[in-house]
Amino acid sequence: MITKVTYLIATILSVKAFPQNIQLLSQLPSDPIEQPDSWAWGRHPKEGFGYKARNSLTLEQCIDNPETAGTVHCDGYDYSYPVELCISMPRLAPLKVCADAKFPKDFCVSNAANMVKAKGCQKFLTDMCIMDISLATSQPCADAQYPKDFCTSNANQMVKTKGCQKFLTDMCTMDINLATSQPCADAEFPKDFCVANAVKLIKANGCQSYLTDLCTADVSLAVSSDCAGVEFPASFCTTSVQIALLDNCKGASKDVTVFQCTKNKEVCNTKLCQQFEFLCPK
Template sequence: MITKVTYLIATILSVKAFPQNIQLLSQLPSDPIEQPDSWAWGRHPKEGFGYKARNSLTLEQCIDNPETAGTVHCDGYDYSYPVELCISMPRLAPLKVCADAKFPKDFCVSNAANMVKAKGCQKFLTDMCIMDISLATSQPCADAQYPKDFCTSNANQMVKTKGCQKFLTDMCTMDINLATSQPCADAEFPKDFCVANAVKLIKANGCQSYLTDLCTADVSLAVSSDCADAKLPKEFCVNGDLRMIKAKGCSKFLGDICSQSLELANSADCLPAQKSVSVFRCTRSRDICLSQLCELKVRDKGSCPQ
């Protein structure tokens, strides 16, 4: 047992001292960056001794050679370069070695694509992001606050961006197709815009407060299910258009609508109006007075107008 321990200690000491006349897996480099006795040595059962140098540079080497910054050889060190060097070598500017540098606005903006993530340029984030629409919609620009004219000029691309949400209505009203899209679902539209585009915006959340105005902008809308909850005014319902008999929003004026024509007065659609139609409406015309619409209100047909 003692013999084995003695042999093991002797082997370790001989390896650490880089023993001569051993079988190497490969040749030593002609100009090693570190002394071989500081390397990691090991012995393979069949293939002899092998060695491996550390896969890194010294701190001094990293500092003296800026081109090595950001590589695996220097990532483990904590060091930084002066702002002048970071500016003279834009590749370094976004890296850790330039994280503490405070860059001037013109440098940040001129190199926006590379500098948008740089800590030293964050105070100019919006100025950088508006340099390119694709940059403005990217993740690094998520916290940028954009001016109104930039948002509206690029409405289709910017409608989803956080930095333009305070101008959502302004962007959505730039294009009717955009106004009806999902990103504009929460936009509050002005009345004139809603009415001018009533057919397309009848279902838009941002126009529901003007539902009656939209429904009265087009008779085909007024009689549709989209206007079922609209409270339509009497003058709109009783306008001589026979289609209004189908409008749910005009049901309270059904008697007035039905008394506009003999065709309607005798139709099955007007039977529900027999109780609500006024005597005044029934006695304005002999034909209407004699119609089935007025059977309940004028039982003595002899009193009908001649």
């Protein structure tokens, strides 16, 4: 009889421990760490009742114990620490509790890997990003604007980086293999660089304005399909009979000089020099 009474009382108490006649969003855990009557209950307009266990730490405990910042025990609270504390404990600096802190440059730079995302260090973003090439090419450094020497010194890694695009030509001309790569497709190359690397750059967009110079820099290019339709100057057309007979030299006859024609017997006897044929060696 006593056992039945005890069971009845326990049942009544458990029924009164949490709200009655409610529709729960999910099942109560089988072994809760706290009693349901101490939980936070709330009713959603459409979804019925829900519940959430109380945090294991109070706001005061979280504030008084910085080592708990960033843990599940304190994430639900909105509080912040003074900048001095954030600096003295670098682990805290990138966290929400230090989001409003304005950090000095030397602290940001010396802790670049951890502080590159910190709001209080964004004014020193470039200074942090150049501390490490892998950091410079990472997403947190996407908006950093880099100096020319850093971009060119690390051209292969930085050629795709937004913060180095204003130095694209300088980077691409650091290496001929880089110059012919896709990231350098829009680079505008200087004439001397194009001519010095004519064979490899004959198709490069950044050298097309110097196409005649490239074609006349190498005989193999001059007779290739890459130079078809390019008009060659008389000075180049008279260098050999092979060149003089190219379609590229048809328009050069009006500019060719007697000296250019007569210095080579075979060239002089081509159609290119027909106006001077009476002077050509037989």
